[in-house]
Amino acid sequence: MRTAPPIDRLVAALKRLPGIGDKSATRLAFFLLGAPDAVGQELGEAIARLKRDIVLCAECFDLTDASPCAVCRDPKRDPSLLCVVEEPADLAAIDATGKFRGHFFVLGGALSPIDGVGPEELRIRELEERVRHGIVKEVILATNPNAEGDATAHYVSERLRPQDVTLTRIAYGMPLGGDLEYADHVTIGLSLDHRRAID
Amino acid sequence: MRTAPPIDRLVAALKRLPGIGDKSATRLAFFLLGAPDAVGQELGEAIARLKRDIVLCAECFDLTDASPCAVCRDPKRDPSLLCVVEEPADLAAIDATGKFRGHFFVLGGALSPIDGVGPEELRIRELEERVRHGIVKEVILATNPNAEGDATAHYVSERLRPQDVTLTRIAYGMPLGGDLEYADHVTIGLSLDHRRAID
Numbered sequence: 001m002r003t004a005p006p007i008d009r010l011v012a013a014l015k016r017l018p019g020i021g022d023k024s025a026t027r028l029a030f031f032l033l034g035a036p037d038a039v040g041q042e043l044g045e046a047i048a049r050l051k052r053d054i055v056l057c058a059e060c061f062d063l064t065d066a067s068p069c070a071v072c073r074d075p076k077r078d079p080s081l082l083c084v085v086e087e088p089a090d091l092a093a094i095d096a097t098g099k100f101r102g103h104f105f106v107l108g109g110a111l112s113p114i115d116g117v118g119p120e121e122l123r124i125r126e127l128e129e130r131v132r133h134g135i136v137k138e139v140i141l142a143t144n145p146n147a148e149g150d151a152t153a154h155y156v157s158e159r160l161r162p163q164d165v166t167l168t169r170i171a172y173g174m175p176l177g178g179d180l181e182y183a184d185h186v187t188i189g190l191s192l193d194h195r196r197a198i199d
Numbered sequence: 200m201r202t203a204p205p206i207d208r209l210v211a212a213l214k215r216l217p218g219i220g221d222k223s224a225t226r227l228a229f230f231l232l233g234a235p236d237a238v239g240q241e242l243g244e245a246i247a248r249l250k251r252d253i254v255l256c257a258e259c260f261d262l263t264d265a266s267p268c269a270v271c272r273d274p275k276r277d278p279s280l281l282c283v284v285e286e287p288a289d290l291a292a293i294d295a296t297g298k299f300r301g302h303f304f305v306l307g308g309a310l311s312p313i314d315g316v317g318p319e320e321l322r323i324r325e326l327e328e329r330v331r332h333g334i335v336k337e338v339i340l341a342t343n344p345n346a347e348g349d350a351t352a353h354y355v356s357e358r359l360r361p362q363d364v365t366l367t368r369i370a371y372g373m374p375l376g377g378d379l380e381y382a383d384h385v386t387i388g389l390s391l392d393h394r395r396a397i398d
Contacts, residue, residue, distance in 0.1 A: 003262070003287075003291045004252075004253060004261075004262055004263045004264045004268070005252075005264050006245070006248055006249050006251075006252040006253055006264055007249070007253070007262065009241075009245045009248070010242075010245035010246060010249050012241075012245075013238075013241045013242040013244075013245040013246075014242065014245075016234075016238050016241075016242075017227050017230060017231075017242075018226065018227070018230050019223065019226070019227075024218065026288065026291060027217065027218070027288070028216050028217070028218075029249070030286070030287065030288040030291075031216060031217050032216075032246060032249060033249060033250065033253065033262060033287075035215075037250060039212075039215050040246045040247070040249060040250065041247075042208075042211075042212045042215075043209075043212040043213065043215070043216075043246055044243045044244075044246040044247045045212075045243075046205070046208045046209035046211075046212040046213075047209060047212075047231060047239045047242055047243040047246075048239070048240075048243045049205055049208070050205050050206070050209050050228070050231060050232060050239060051232065051236060051239065052205075053203075053204075053205040054203060054205055054206070054232065062203075063202070063203055063206065063232060064203045065203045065204050065205055069203070087229070088202075088229065088232075089225065089226070089229040092202045092225060092229075093225075
């Protein structure tokens with residue numbers, strides 16, 4: 001779409017974001033043109049400051065503005081429960097549920113030989129060290145429910161097995177609000193395999 | 200979702216954009232965190248420069264970086280054909296089709312008494328002036344196909360009627376690739392009313 005160069009430039013920059021195509025980018029650019037200056041200013045500043053103000057938490061390796069992060073510092077959280085995730089975004093998603101009151105550990109990805117990600121690329125040694133302190137009683141492997149996440153969960157559990165710690169994996173099953181008619185066969189099969197007794 | 204403040208700030212700024220909710224904003228923020236610095240820098244700069252570098256074209260009132268704009272300056276375009284749109288985004292959408300080789304005129308909105316937009320808030324006087332020069336032979340009213348756009352097209356056509364100019368309105372009908380089964384009744388009715396002879 002041909003527009004003025006400053007708009008084209010913004011549209012091009014927006015299109016590099018995931019899930020934003022030509023139409024969405026154009027719509028966002030015209031929105032910003034019409035919006036109060038503060039909207040664009042705050043967005044521009046937030047983007048500029050993002051990487052400058054972010055560090056890794058030395059304990060859980062989450063992205064934070066102060067290490068250790070707020071979750072690791074929180075005395076109300078149960079340090080015996082450690083939830084292992086691939087990425088900071090996964091941590092944020094689990095924490096947003098409000099269902100988990102333990103600690104986290106960010107591996108930094110999942111095993112993926114095709115992408116050149118082996119055990120050395122993940123923080124598995126740091127995880128072993130963390131568990132070795134003896135405070136953690138259960139490690140919940142909350143890597144993604146896909147082939148890489150499963151392989152990673154399996155590998156991490158093998159590495160941690162020598163230590164005196166319970167290893168668990170998040171449940172597979174039907175998503176809430178899902179429709180059996182449209183669910184894939186593997187998910188339906190897993191939701192049958194993993195069925196639970198009704199209390 | 201609780202994350203580090205610099206991420207929260209960016210998520211909050213992104214959520215003010217249309218069509219971007221909590222989940223999309225979080226996904227975009229984590230993408231920017233993981234992306235090369237240039238991606239965020241270019242986006243931030245494009246946003247910052249957007250309003251500074253944009254002016255209104257004195258002829259068509261489109262947003263441009265130089266007035267008159269590239270479309271108005273283009274000698275290959277037909278000045279006898281004037282397409283009247285509500286907003287610059289509409290102009291860009293029509294121009295992107297490559298089907299229209301005339302000139303444009305941006306009204307600056309549509310009549311909407313409920314939002315306090317009357318004829319004085321639109322550039323109707325400027326449009327009358329433009330048509331009065333006598334170069335324009337046909338005015339295509341390409342305001343949006345909704346109640347406000349229809350009312351605006353009707354009002355503008357009444358205002359221009361004293362002048363020696365042909366007035367047309369963009370066609371209503373079924374969108375290409377649409378499905379009659381799922382189309383609304385009014386559109387189906389209009390696509391019947393506006394049926395054309397097959398060549």
